[in-house]
Amino acid sequence: MPGPRAPEIDYGRAFRLAPVGLAVGRDRTIVDCNLAFADLFRGERRTLVGQSFAALYPDERHYLSTGARAERALRARETFANDRVMRRLDGELFWVHVRGRALRPDAPHRDTLWVFTEMSGAHAARNAPSAALTARERDVATMFVDGRTAKEAALALGISPRTVDIYRSRLLRKFGVASTRELVTRLLSG
Template identity: 40%
Template structure:
């Protein structure tokens, strides 16, 4: 009586319209087609690789990994929007969501999704790793004080980076900077 075909989870995973992967200790175990095409790698180049190759720098990989732990330990999930790196070196904004399968050891095993935001938002390659990190947190609406606390910098240092970002994006106010980072205001 059931006309609906058997649900094949492997087919669903493989053909999902969003980048997905399963990880163990921040190493990609298996990636789907959307993820490999988004980052411009062949599947065999990603499976078994550290997530580090998807980050602009090793330092950003380390800092993001550390930032994820307390949030994922508390909630079981983590999400943010950050600048990632394709195989050809192009930087792009990406919405990342992770779910841990081992709550007491957040990086032990997880399921991650990646959504390419580049059509809505352009990444600026002229930013330093710290500026990219601060830009991602500003986009979330965080204050300099909160950003400083989260990434271990003084609010004054965060303010200095914010001022540099405002100069680079020719933004007169913090909200204008956020709009430019989000790609809502295009350069003249």
């Protein structure tokens, strides 16, 4: 004799209330997103739906280059994963881990599902404990991506310029580059 029937799951509600940022894309446009995604990018769901993902990248060049790399992985039926700097709707740059999958690998950007997890500041330890960069390294790197000098980064982060220089040196070594400009290029191509 079969046991009691399990209650039906409201998948729409589960999507909306998931504790990570979720977005469904069609041709690189947001067709739906959940509340965590809207909070992450400091917007409202109704303003994000229908908008191009391009608005969430530091600039058009990085939107295009990331799209090309994602397309190759998605076409190969792989999950695309990337740690990168993105832009909130209020303009603030921050680190995020992105994972995506194409629903149709023959048309990789046609229908996609994306998961976004913040890696900046206080969220870093909770969301990405095994990330290659420490939370403070990400904070300093984000300042450089935003075009700030070491002195401006120090002021914004409440640390000394010498401490920023120490983190800058670590970042240069980790990424195998010789200058802050090269570092920023590598960070944005991530």
